[in-house]
Amino acid sequence: MTESLPARPDGPSAPRRFGLIAHRLHRQHADSALTQWSRACEPLVRALRLELFVVGGAFDALLRDEQLLDHPGLHRLPNGREGGLMRVVSRVAGGLLPGDALDGVVFLMDPVDPSSTFPEAQALKRQCVTHGKPFVPTLAGALEWVAVEALQAGLPAESVAPLAPLLALEEQTVALIAHDARKRDMVAFADAHFDLLSRYEARVATGTTGGLLNELAWSRGWPAGQPWVTRYQSGPLGGDAQIAELVLDGACEKVVFFEDPHVARQHEADIQLMERAVWSAGHRCSCLNSPAMASQWAQALQRLA
Known part of the structure; x- marks a missing residue:
């Protein structure tokens, strides 16, 4: 455990590198989201040799709760007020030197924490989306993404069994949303992974995207006239807010945006x-917020079929 950021080792077997940040709500007590994540995922983190670059407050919380204490891939960054989060943004974009780059970020976010609106927090997500790297802002997503990394690395399906409820698509609803410039990407993603997405108990979408996806489904043999997705309003007319209410009501467990x-x-x-x-x-x-992230997720889950 060190303040430095070691360069990535050369070679295809080099461990993946993730930033790890948690708002105060998610690290302030011994049953916080950060601790729940580290307890559940420690075996996989160790098996994968994940490199975790942890911003100060989250690092201190791991020490307090005695999580991952002797994991050689655990590295401390400065506190957020000292630029730790800004350093993560830079390294998502590639960093200053060869080997600096991070492969993704887990940022356990509190929607009412003022720092969620700070420029570095908004820039972090934007850079992840821009570079096609995972940005994982929730406990459910952080647990699931370690399972994705494990399956992509070729670990046996049994290794992710403790996280199975998060991967039980047949009991979940997925929302499929895309901005205008990304609608073609959404249709391509749905076409490439149609059978996987069809396993969901239900699918919902905002207006225009939903229409395109239903047309795709009917072209693939989905019963004519039977919607593959339930369409809400378009985003500018309130569709995002309608899907937000589904999420809050526990009626939607996955958002592909x-x-x-x-x-x-x-x-x-x-x-x-x-x-x-x-x-x-x-x-x-x-939430999966880029085509690259969604494709990684889908390819990993297909290994469970």
Whole structure:
């Protein structure tokens, strides 16, 4: 455990590297979301040799709760007020030197923590989306993503058995949302993983995206006239808010949201509302926010079939 950020070792077997951050709510007591995650995922973290670069407050909480104490891949960054989060943003974008880059970020977010609106927090998510790297803001998503990493690394399905409820698609509802520049990507993702997505108990979508997905489903032999997804309003007309209510009610456990990070949106407040609903329901809801992240997730779950 050290303040430094060692360079990534060369070679295809080099361990994956993730930033780890937690708002105060999720690290302030011994049964916090951070501790729940580390307890449940410690065997897989060790098996995968994951490198974790932990911002100060979260690192101190792991020490307090005696989690991952002797894990050689645990590294401390400065506190957020000292630039720790800013350093994570830089390393998501590639860092300053070869070997600095992080492969993704777990950021356990509290929707009412003022720092969730700070520039570095918003930039972190944007850079993850821009570079196609996982940005994981909830406990459910953080637990699930370690299972994804394990399955992608070729660990046996039995290794993720303790996390099986998160992977039981037949008992869940998924929301499929895409900005205009990403709608083609969403249709391509649904086409490539149609059978996997069809395993969900239900699918919902915002207006235009939902129409495109239903057309795709009917072209693939889904019963004519029977919607593959339930359509809500388009995003600018309130569809994001409607899906946010489903999330808050426990009626939607997964949000696949393909964002365009390069275009200002008139309904930005609606988008943030939906995201904050996911954070509020973080113990049961997760989000995939780029085609690259969603493809990694789908490929991993197909290993369980």
